[in-house]
Amino acid sequence: MAKFAFCRCTVSALLLLSLFTGCTATSTLDSPLPPGLSIATVAEKVLPQSPISVSPDGSLLAVVRRDGLFLRSLQSGGEKKLSAEHPVAVAFNPGGTEVAAAFLTADGSRLQRFATSHGEILGELSFPGRCEALLSRQNEWLAFVTTIESFRFGGNLRSRLLRWDGVQTPVEELLNDVTLDRSTLADKDALLATLRPQLSPHGDEILFLRLHDPPAFDPSIAVGLRHLDTRNERLVAKLPKLSGAASYLAAGELIAYGDGVMVRIVEPWSDKELQRLSSPGEQLAASSSGEILWVDNALLRRDGQIVTSFALSAQPVAFLTDGRLLLRDKQRLLLLSGLPAGSAEPPASAADRLLLLRKWRAEGLIDVREYTEQVGKRKDD
Amino acid sequence: MFGNIPSKSGNERMIKMKSLQISCFLGVILALFLSVNIAIAADDCLSCHQGKTPATVALWQGSAHGGKVTCVECHGSDHDAMLRGEGMVPATVCGKCHEQAFHEHSASRHGMGLHSGWGCTRNLTSRNPAECRFCHEEGSTLPKTTVQCARFQMQSVEMREIGCNRCHRVETSCASCHTGHMTDAKIVRDPGVCAKCHMGPDHPQWEMWQTSQHGTLYPVIGAERAPDCQRCHMSKGTHNVSFGITATPGGVPFPEPVYSEKRQQMLTICSECHAKGLAQRELTAADAVRVQSTALTVTADKIVWDLYDRGKLQPMPADRPPHPLSGPTLVTDSQLLYEDTSAIERLLFKMKKYDWAKAVKGAYHQNPAYAHWYGNAELKMDLIDIRSEAARLLGDKAAPTEKGPVTKTAGIEEELRVLKKRFERKDLSEEVYLREKTKLLDGMN
Numbered sequence: 001m002a003k004f005a006f007c008r009c010t011v012s013a014l015l016l017l018s019l020f021t022g023c024t025a026t027s028t029l030d031s032p033l034p035p036g037l038s039i040a041t042v043a044e045k046v047l048p049q050s051p052i053s054v055s056p057d058g059s060l061l062a063v064v065r066r067d068g069l070f071l072r073s074l075q076s077g078g079e080k081k082l083s084a085e086h087p088v089a090v091a092f093n094p095g096g097t098e099v100a101a102a103f104l105t106a107d108g109s110r111l112q113r114f115a116t117s118h119g120e121i122l123g124e125l126s127f128p129g130r131c132e133a134l135l136s137r138q139n140e141w142l143a144f145v146t147t148i149e150s151f152r153f154g155g156n157l158r159s160r161l162l163r164w165d166g167v168q169t170p171v172e173e174l175l176n177d178v179t180l181d182r183s184t185l186a187d188k189d190a191l192l193a194t195l196r197p198q199l200s201p202h203g204d205e206i207l208f209l210r211l212h213d214p215p216a217f218d219p220s221i222a223v224g225l226r227h228l229d230t231r232n233e234r235l236v237a238k239l240p241k242l243s244g245a246a247s248y249l250a251a252g253e254l255i256a257y258g259d260g261v262m263v264r265i266v267e268p269w270s271d272k273e274l275q276r277l278s279s280p281g282e283q284l285a286a287s288s289s290g291e292i293l294w295v296d297n298a299l300l301r302r303d304g305q306i307v308t309s310f311a312l313s314a315q316p317v318a319f320l321t322d323g324r325l326l327l328r329d330k331q332r333l334l335l336l337s338g339l340p341a342g343s344a345e346p347p348a349s350a351a352d353r354l355l356l357l358r359k360w361r362a363e364g365l366i367d368v369r370e371y372t373e374q375v376g377k378r379k380d381d
Numbered sequence: 382m383f384g385n386i387p388s389k390s391g392n393e394r395m396i397k398m399k400s401l402q403i404s405c406f407l408g409v410i411l412a413l414f415l416s417v418n419i420a421i422a423a424d425d426c427l428s429c430h431q432g433k434t435p436a437t438v439a440l441w442q443g444s445a446h447g448g449k450v451t452c453v454e455c456h457g458s459d460h461d462a463m464l465r466g467e468g469m470v471p472a473t474v475c476g477k478c479h480e481q482a483f484h485e486h487s488a489s490r491h492g493m494g495l496h497s498g499w500g501c502t503r504n505l506t507s508r509n510p511a512e513c514r515f516c517h518e519e520g521s522t523l524p525k526t527t528v529q530c531a532r533f534q535m536q537s538v539e540m541r542e543i544g545c546n547r548c549h550r551v552e553t554s555c556a557s558c559h560t561g562h563m564t565d566a567k568i569v570r571d572p573g574v575c576a577k578c579h580m581g582p583d584h585p586q587w588e589m590w591q592t593s594q595h596g597t598l599y600p601v602i603g604a605e606r607a608p609d610c611q612r613c614h615m616s617k618g619t620h621n622v623s624f625g626i627t628a629t630p631g632g633v634p635f636p637e638p639v640y641s642e643k644r645q646q647m648l649t650i651c652s653e654c655h656a657k658g659l660a661q662r663e664l665t666a667a668d669a670v671r672v673q674s675t676a677l678t679v680t681a682d683k684i685v686w687d688l689y690d691r692g693k694l695q696p697m698p699a700d701r702p703p704h705p706l707s708g709p710t711l712v713t714d715s716q717l718l719y720e721d722t723s724a725i726e727r728l729l730f731k732m733k734k735y736d737w738a739k740a741v742k743g744a745y746h747q748n749p750a751y752a753h754w755y756g757n758a759e760l761k762m763d764l765i766d767i768r769s770e771a772a773r774l775l776g777d778k779a780a781p782t783e784k785g786p787v788t789k790t791a792g793i794e795e796e797l798r799v800l801k802k803r804f805e806r807k808d809l810s811e812e813v814y815l816r817e818k819t820k821l822l823d824g825m826n
Contacts, residue, residue: 353825356790356794360794360797363798364801365794365797365798365801365818366797366818366822370818370819370822373822374822374825374826377826
């Protein structure tokens with residue numbers, strides 16, 4: 001008890017100190033940083049709730065301010081204005097040479113591709129529906145688009161994945177077409193934010209959340225994987241309530257999801273549950289190695305040990321492969337440095353083979369045992 | 382006399398008596414009227430039909446039914462329905478008097494002619510249970526009222542009637558063999574009566590018999606002693622034409638003990654003229670021809686399924702009108718079509734439906750030309766054509782595609798996909814499936 005009181009006093013003292021020293025970054029922290037970690041503000045006056053994206057090499061940020069969309073260099077702090085409008089989604093391409101932004105229009109959404117070098121518009125695409133999220137993989141932009149048709153009893157939600165190579169007519173894939181009760185649609189924006197898919201670290205599949213709202217039953221969310229080439233899906237879990245989150249970890253071989261009570265870490269292809277963490281899991285993010293997790297405003301190691309915790313207003317943006325974490329707190333963007341670096345991704349020479357094995361596994365051509373054996377064989381070589 | 386008793390009770394009695402007399406009188410009049418009316422009804426048909434269809438009336442008059450079984454008793458009295466073509470006499474009407482014949486007929490393959498051209502497979506251990514849906518509702522043993530035959534459903538209304546129902550209605554119409562109004566057994570004792578349906582490319586039993594030694598004896602030694610259709614398949618006048626038949630029309634033998642029981646039935650019939658050993662050897666040899674011929678069609682079947690698994694059929698089922706029962710998928714079972722398919726499936730149809738039947742039924746009917754040249758030789762030549770067509774369809778397998786040359790892994794992926802499809806349709810055991818996959822995956826490293 002005494003120890004706890006001492007700890008509280010220390011934290012309070014630190015917070016007070018930070019106020020005096022003007023180090024506003026520390027107010028984002030709910031506990032002192034352990035040795036080796038540091039935090040710094042990298043951008044301010046960012047529009048609250050606006051989308052943010054960081055380039056794959058961690059050098060550029062796409063941020064939205066009151067006066068539009070900007071490209072910001074993390075190193076120099078220099079900024080370039082890309083648009084005067086406020087996008088609803090932004091994303092860099094895997095090479096970091098382009099950034100795409102989706103804007104709402106009177107009859108749907110407009111997607112614009114900008115060159116990161118000079119900011120010129122490279123391409124544009126308009127489509128019906130509201131773009132909720134943008135993802136990108138090799139030679140393809142993925143827009144998560146929703147349409148809600150309102151009825152007296154509630155509404156109908158259609159969510160689809162719009163796949164665009166940047167040149168030709170995009171291809172649409174239906175992800176969810178569900179009738180929703182009025183009460184389910186009460187907090188529409190939060191609901192749609194929950195459903196945003198994530199791209200696997202290999203860029204070959206998405207982790208999606210699919211809504212079910214059967215009459216006379218409580219609504220639920222299914223967590224699943226969808227391979228982008230084969231379109232095969234695998235159900236990972238069914239969450240009994242509408243709030244929940246899911247995230248890839250360990251190079252996309254593990255999934256962490258929160259079911260409102262616990263965070264569960266599972267091997268999705270063998271249905272094995274590896275670990276449970278006592279937290280509702282409404283906010284989840286993981287470093288590329290999967291060794292560090294952001295779970296409900298706390299930064300944890302895989303063994304559950306708390307690294308540090310953050311103010312309730314803080315949200316993770318992205319874990320960078322060099323061990324840094326980009327997070328936002330209200331209008332500020334902060335960078336936490338000193339986390340374990342390293343990626344569990346395979347060397348480039350083995351990447352094609354791994355992608356092929358993952359595709360075969362998704363299609364059911366090989367089972368988990370065969371997949372593990374084949375991945376292991378390559379490592380032995 | 383009652384008038385002398387003018388009491389209240391006397392009057393009542395008199396009224397009652399008069400009522401009784403009137404009732405009796407009316408009853409007699411009604412009875413007379415009805416009997417006259419019935420007589421008029423029978424005479425009514427004849428009075429017109431003697432003028433309009435005199436041959437039909439003459440046939441009826443000359444039959445065992447003439448003057449005993451009236452028109453109305455079989456056809457009913459709804460003349461409008463008859464004019465609409467609904468006056469056909471169902472077998473159930475005949476069955477009221479000809480009970481035994483009706484039951485024997487119903488138990489035979491003829492008794493399910495409308496529901497399945499291939500016969501029920503429920504007693505076969507090797508049957509595909511999915512086929513039951515063609516004739517039955519889930520969980521029911523009663524046949525569906527609608528005909529579940531893909532080839533039937535593909536036809537025009539006119540062709541269905543003329544080309545399908547005229548044979549398959551044998552299930553519900555005794556007239557299919559006995560003709561409409563005659564009852565002379567001579568008609569149905571002539572093998573020619575069977576020829577209406579049991580001829581042609583799909584099951585030429587009549588031609589086989591006619592040109593076999595059995596058939597050549599018939600005109601020479603006469604129906605009394607020569608073996609004909611009826612003698613072997615309707616032994617002792619039974620209406621169960623499936624008597625002694627050991628396999629389904631598709632060539633799948635019945636399981637034991639049904640198989641042995643039916644074989645003994647046929648041997649008993651053969652033994653009327655032949656030594657039992659000879660008959661046994663002949664039927665066993667025909668069994669072997671059936672197994673050998675089936676092996677050829679199974680090989681062809683596998684080639685076509687392999688092409689389907691690889692997406693090589695031209696056109697693929699997804700790119701042509703859907704199969705009326707199974708939708709946009711490959712069908713090579715008893716519901717195989719000869720139209721709206723690829724060329725190789727059309728060859729498979731010929732092989733399974735025409736040439737297999739000629740080889741196998743030719744062997745059972747002791748016809749060497751049918752068994753060999755029309756059947757066996759055609760089957761083997763069909764297989765050459767199917768292999769050749771398959772090679773053509775697979776010909777571009779190793780050729781460069783628009784996306785570049787086919788890689789080793791692309792080949793492995795295709796083989797894995799083919800293996801998976803074969804395993805899913807139980808063409809491969811789990812053990813073989815895993816072994817074959819391991820071989821392919823080992824080839825990657």
